[in-house]
Amino acid sequence: MKKYYWIIIVLVIIGAYFILTQSKAVEYVELNADRPVKGNPEASVVLVEYSDFQCPACGAAQAIVSQVLEKYIDKIKFEYHHFPLTSIHKNAYRVAEAAECAGDQKKFWEYHDLLYTHQENLQLTDLENYVQQINIDLELWNDCMSTHAKKYAIDKDISDAKIQNINSTPTFFLNGQKVADWRNLLDMVQALVEPLVPLQNNQGPLEEVNED
Numbered sequence: 001m002k003k004y005y006w007i008i009i010v011l012v013i014i015g016a017y018f019i020l021t022q023s024k025a026v027e028y029v030e031l032n033a034d035r036p037v038k039g040n041p042e043a044s045v046v047l048v049e050y051s052d053f054q055c056p057a058c059g060a061a062q063a064i065v066s067q068v069l070e071k072y073i074d075k076i077k078f079e080y081h082h083f084p085l086t087s088i089h090k091n092a093y094r095v096a097e098a099a100e101c102a103g104d105q106k107k108f109w110e111y112h113d114l115l116y117t118h119q120e121n122l123q124l125t126d127l128e129n130y131v132q133q134i135n136i137d138l139e140l141w142n143d144c145m146s147t148h149a150k151k152y153a154i155d156k157d158i159s160d161a162k163i164q165n166i167n168s169t170p171t172f173f174l175n176g177q178k179v180a181d182w183r184n185l186l187d188m189v190q191a192l193v194e195p196l197v198p199l200q201n202n203q204g205p206l207e208e209v210n211e212d
Helices: 002-029 056-072 092-103 108-117 124-133 138-147 151-163 182-193
Strands: 037-039 045-051 076-082 171-174
Touching: 037 056, 045 056, 045 182, 056 076, 056 108, 056 182, 076 092, 076 151, 092 108, 092 124, 092 138, 092 151, 108 124, 124 138, 171 182
Parallel strands: 045 076
Antiparallel strands: 037 076, 045 171
């Protein structure tokens, strides 16, 4: 009889744990935020980046992106998409999840900047430390991470990247056209935002009028 009593207690504990964890995951999903966008949402110039937080070249590209946004923040829409190269960057997927979880608390870009500033330190303890630096609710962020609530968003970006035959990072698209060399981004954006005005002097020099 005593044996069955302990079995019942164990089953109750397991059942309670299952209910709590499932309800917690469902409760968290309701906090989903919009995908990360910076600049003017209505801008006609759209810059899209597919990137990997652990990729050194992506880190280098951020300096150019920052220049573009600093100069044209009100004239450009910048979209960040994830393409973690997990075959060579073992932490990349988890870091992408961490950024998205920060985004659920409206802190994606602050977290994004910290990750690229500290690319050499992307272990779980580092990720938690960055959360605390920008005043994110750590418990809520941990809930997001443990339930993999943002997996769908990252997997959607990866799927879209593969459809577009992207195989490296960073990859940029400017108004739908793939950018061959991201180092030229500032000039390319400037050409779209500030096009040269052609000279309107086709009628030749004005004739001098005599007022006799």
